[in-house]
Amino acid sequence: MIIKPLWVRLTVAVLLPVALVTLTLTPIFTSHLKDRADGTRRSAEALLASEYDLLLRSMNESFNQVLATAEYPQLKRFLSRQDAAPTPTWGLASQNDWEQLEALFDTLLTHFGRYTRLAVVDTEGREWVATSTVPQLSRPPVADHGATTAFRKAMSLQARDLYVSSLRLSASGGEQAPATTVIDIATPIVGDTGERLGVLLFTLDWSRLTTTLPHALGEAPGEALLVDAQGKWLLSGTEGQVERFGQPLEERWDDAWSALSARNQGTVILEDHLLAFRSHDIRTQHYRSQAGMILSEAETQPWRLGILMPRPSLWGLLKENPVQLLAIALVYLLSGAFGVFWVLSNYRLRGLRQRALAFSREARQYAGEVQDLYEHAPCGYHSLDSNGRVIKINRTELDWLGYRADEVIDRCHYRNFVTPETRAAFDAAFQKVLGEGQEGSAECELLCRDGTRLPVAIQGKAHVTEEGFQYSRAMVFDLSERKALEEKLKMQALTDPLTGLGNRRYLEDQAVMEIARAERSGASLSLIAIDLDHFKRVNDTYGHDVGDLVLQAFAKLARQVLRDGDVLCRMGGEEFAVLLPDTNREQALQVAERLREAVATTPAKVDQDVTEDGALAYTTSLGVTLVSAREGSLKPAIKRADQGLYAAKEAGRNRAHWQPVSP
Numbered sequence: 001m002i003i004k005p006l007w008v009r010l011t012v013a014v015l016l017p018v019a020l021v022t023l024t025l026t027p028i029f030t031s032h033l034k035d036r037a038d039g040t041r042r043s044a045e046a047l048l049a050s051e052y053d054l055l056l057r058s059m060n061e062s063f064n065q066v067l068a069t070a071e072y073p074q075l076k077r078f079l080s081r082q083d084a085a086p087t088p089t090w091g092l093a094s095q096n097d098w099e100q101l102e103a104l105f106d107t108l109l110t111h112f113g114r115y116t117r118l119a120v121v122d123t124e125g126r127e128w129v130a131t132s133t134v135p136q137l138s139r140p141p142v143a144d145h146g147a148t149t150a151f152r153k154a155m156s157l158q159a160r161d162l163y164v165s166s167l168r169l170s171a172s173g174g175e176q177a178p179a180t181t182v183i184d185i186a187t188p189i190v191g192d193t194g195e196r197l198g199v200l201l202f203t204l205d206w207s208r209l210t211t212t213l214p215h216a217l218g219e220a221p222g223e224a225l226l227v228d229a230q231g232k233w234l235l236s237g238t239e240g241q242v243e244r245f246g247q248p249l250e251e252r253w254d255d256a257w258s259a260l261s262a263r264n265q266g267t268v269i270l271e272d273h274l275l276a277f278r279s280h281d282i283r284t285q286h287y288r289s290q291a292g293m294i295l296s297e298a299e300t301q302p303w304r305l306g307i308l309m310p311r312p313s314l315w316g317l318l319k320e321n322p323v324q325l326l327a328i329a330l331v332y333l334l335s336g337a338f339g340v341f342w343v344l345s346n347y348r349l350r351g352l353r354q355r356a357l358a359f360s361r362e363a364r365q366y367a368g369e370v371q372d373l374y375e376h377a378p379c380g381y382h383s384l385d386s387n388g389r390v391i392k393i394n395r396t397e398l399d400w401l402g403y404r405a406d407e408v409i410d411r412c413h414y415r416n417f418v419t420p421e422t423r424a425a426f427d428a429a430f431q432k433v434l435g436e437g438q439e440g441s442a443e444c445e446l447l448c449r450d451g452t453r454l455p456v457a458i459q460g461k462a463h464v465t466e467e468g469f470q471y472s473r474a475m476v477f478d479l480s481e482r483k484a485l486e487e488k489l490k491m492q493a494l495t496d497p498l499t500g501l502g503n504r505r506y507l508e509d510q511a512v513m514e515i516a517r518a519e520r521s522g523a524s525l526s527l528i529a530i531d532l533d534h535f536k537r538v539n540d541t542y543g544h545d546v547g548d549l550v551l552q553a554f555a556k557l558a559r560q561v562l563r564d565g566d567v568l569c570r571m572g573g574e575e576f577a578v579l580l581p582d583t584n585r586e587q588a589l590q591v592a593e594r595l596r597e598a599v600a601t602t603p604a605k606v607d608q609d610v611t612e613d614g615a616l617a618y619t620t621s622l623g624v625t626l627v628s629a630r631e632g633s634l635k636p637a638i639k640r641a642d643q644g645l646y647a648a649k650e651a652g653r654n655r656a657h658w659q660p661v662s663p
């Protein structure tokens with residue numbers, strides 16, 4: 001497993017919960033946002049419908065008011081009188097009609113409040129009755145309409161037809177608003193017989209009309225936009241919009257204009273707004289009015305009405321509810337904090353686990369080493385229960401004994417491995433271990449599977465707890481090397497290095513046993529003292545080395561002549577002795593004679609440069625005696641044998657002499 005750095009894990013631990021929270025919250029907020037968007041769309045479309053209806057109704061009302069006024073009989077009569085006269089007259093009847101018409105127009109102007117001017121124009125373009133919200137206008141005839149577009153267009157229309165001008169800026173009646181937007185509505189006044197009497201002209205205060213629309217009243221959220229076919233801004237009357245009047249929408253909001261100009265109606269989503277729109281052509285869509293035909297400038301129609309609503313955003317949603325925003329921030333914070341906490345605690349736990357693993361590894365290694373040391377120690381280890389049964393034993397000791405662990409553990413009593421000769425020492429030591437001293441040691445011999453015996457030293461110690469004796473532990477040391485060394489040293493101490501024969505001490509040791517045996521059996525025990533004749537001469541003549549060869553040759557020869565049970569040893573120098581068990585006087589003398597003769601007839605082998613034939617003849621003198629069991633030691637017999645030897649020397653050498661035991 002690749003262990004990543006802590007900072008990487010921390011980053012993942014923060015990002016992962018944050019991503020999970022985001023994944024969880026996203027569908028919720030998306031759904032919420034979609035609901036809100038649908039709501040906004042419905043609101044925009046509802047507002048659009050409301051604006052559209054109100055605008056249409058207001059326009060149609062105005063159209064109907066113009067048409068209804070044009071049908072007013074008194075108006076027709078007044079104009080008929082003016083037309084009938086060759087020159088305009090201002091008689092009493094006309095004056096009366098005029099005043100009534102003025103009163104009527106005043107009433108219309110103030111009652112409806114949406115017009116800035118009402119005027120009656122005769123066929124010559126002369127204005128006869130006029131009422132205006134602009135007080136400085138002069139009384140009739142005040143103006144010549146002959147050249148105005150509205151007059152000319154209306155004069156060309158049939159009864160109940162209308163001319164609607166494009167929107168324009170006009171002087172306002174109010175002091176605070178120096179300019180306002182107006183629209184002229186004109187219709188021909190036709191007499192009862194169908195003759196054309198004049199034109200009725202109403203100037204509609206457009207800005208006043210638009211201020212009654214819902215968006216201007218602040219009844220609904222959103223912004224309304226109204227442009228003509230050229231994309232010129234038509235709304236005015238609210239703050240900041242007079243300046244905008246006539247400006248191209250494209251300059252300010254090109255994507256809105258693109259959407260409006262592409263279709264007659266619909267809903268589009270702009271960058272951060274939603275736009276619901278529809279178009280209206282007053283020339284063709286005036287079915288709710290009494291007008292026959294409506295004439296208007298082609299370039300101004302149709303109007304395009306739109307409602308702009310801010311498009312709901314996620315941030316906007318969150319901002320609406322600070323508690324919700326706080327809760328979400330808290331969820332993110334907690335999830336991130338949880339991730340960090342999880343990583344840090346995991347990191348710490350991993351560290352602890354690694355340390356524990358390292359400890360465990362070390363402990364296992366240490367235990368293995370201890371076990372290895374136990375099993376293969378240079379000494380034996382075993383543990384016994386209170387009955388002396390083996391409950392644990394190491395490989396070294398098993399190898400010594402030649403058994404497998406399963407053959408021994410819980411099956412054998414250790415004392416059965418101890419030789420009967422040394423078992424008592426083992427038992428005594430084990431009892432000490434079981435006793436108050438809790439320690440015991442013994443030198444024993446173990447009986448191995450192959451029958452060999454292994455000398456060992458056992459040092460045992462009790463393992464005692466509060467509950468008392470549990471088991472004994474013992475170290476077992478192999479003493480075979482030490483014993484062999486001791487034996488070797490002992491042998492060296494008893495052996496003559498030149499001839500390999502036993503020395504005087506060896507003879508004395510052997511004599512103790514042989515005397516005891518002879519005493520027990522009653523058999524005779526003889527001793528022969530042997531001395532090489534004129535040995536000094538050999539040394540002096542041929543050298544010390546040749547003398548040694550002669551001594552070794554004698555030892556070899558004597559071994560051949562003597563029985564296995566005879567004890568031949570070198571007493572020192574050129575003196576030897578033989579202890580002859582079960583040998584009486586005659587037999588001893590025969591052995592001495594045989595020995596003497598063998599030496600006399602068997603020269604020692606030496607180098608060719610010593611003697612011509614490589615042989616050196618020599619002789620021996622022997623003193624023979626019996627070893628008396630009564631004497632308790634060999635010393636008296638040695639003394640007697642030496643006396644016999646001296647006698648043989650005295651007698652001429654190369655002979656054996658019997659030396660009897662003194663009575």
Ligand SMILES: Nc1nc2c(ncn2[C@@H]2O[C@H](COP(=O)(O)OP(=O)(O)OP(=O)(O)O)[C@@H](O)[C@H]2O)c(=O)[nH]1
Nearest residue numbers: 532533534535536537539544545547548572573574
């Ligand atoms: N080469 C050799 N000579 C030894 C050894 N031990 C003793 N000798 C010699 O043996 C000789 C013994 O001489 P003596 O005691 O005078 O006796 P001998 O010459 O044998 O004369 P007799 O015993 O009277 O026949 C001495 O010269 C010793 O030096 C030995 O281990 N090696």
